Amino acid sequence: MHLVAIERVNVYERDAIKSGIIRLLAPLGGMGAFVGPGERVLLKPNMLSAKPPEAAVTTHPEVLRAVVELVQEAGGVALVGDSPGIGGIDRVAERSGMLSVINETGAELTEFAESVEVSGAGTFKRFALARPYLEADKIINLPKLKTHEMMTMTCAVKNLFGAVVGHAKAGWHLKAGADREMFARMLVELYLLRKPDLTIVDAVIAMEGNGPGSGDPRQVGLLLAGANAVSVDVIAAEIAGIPKKLLYVEQVAARLGIDGADRSTISTAGLSVDEACVADFRLPHISDVQFGLPPFLKNRLRHYLTSRPCVMPEKCRLCGICRDACPPHAIEIRDGKLHFDYHACIRCFCCRELCPDGALDVKDGALSRLIKIFL
Known part of the structure; x- marks a missing residue:
């Protein structure tokens, strides 16, 4: 069984977030179950663009702070990296509030600039991924729960697209983005190349509507965590009430038999899914009415x-x-x-x-x- 922990935290207050994450990780064995002394641990937040924390576009800096501190307390070396959709990483880190956290905690801001080509085993035979992402001893995935106009939801698996460096993202959109299922397959195959060791979802304030950059902040008051990113996505979507037919990444993962996609293999700790469910979570205004046409x-x-x-x-x-x-x-x-x-x-x-x-x-x-x- 894959365990996904759910914890109620309603505010981005420093002590509340850190104690909430400690409670969140307890059923999973705590941070020490994922990080060993001396290990270089890459934290991969959502750093889409240079927006302030209250816009709910990026992972909140207090979530990042708490995870950095817990990694350091477990003896790990904390690195923070991503490849923003627009703007340099320094600008995005500063505007999102993450740079001050990085400076105050002594973590290292790691730019995803150099790519390494790796071989895929599925439909897509080659991927060029950021060297720091591939070479880190451990990866902690820190997505924001948001809607996404192409994939309906962006959370654990979609956040890993940030391992693709800079303008190469546009190439993938051009290659696979004309078809939602094909793009979802690419995301799943990318995930399989280097799975994160732990995923912690910032859903204290999520984004609904026309996300991931133009939606509306939505108070949800939750943190989620799990060792299997696909299972975390399945539970996050269930909490948000997103119909399975609109979850392209999860559909592809299920068809491919990816570990963690089968709901019957997932258990939860902390809050139950029923207790955590969000009413009327607004989805993107998308339509793709093609009715299986040739x-x-x-x-x-x-x-x-x-x-x-x-x-x-x-x-x-x-x-x-x-x-x-x-x-x-x-x-x-x-x-x-x-x-x-x-x-x-x-x-x-x-x-x-x-x-x-x-x-x-x-x-x-x-x-x-x-x-x-x-x-």
């Missing part, structure tokens, strides 16, 4: 069936971040306006994820809107 027809009708990003001119300051981040280069600035090439757009929503001003919205395709009227 590929040749799906490709022809995709523009009319799927949701797509669109600009809100009153908020857009034409900074060009979305244009530069777009994997298929489907965005351009022309005549003082933002223009989308929807036939090239792969609906990965990287533009919305990285827009610093929340200036991009989602619009249903014409046939999709019609279908919703009559359903």
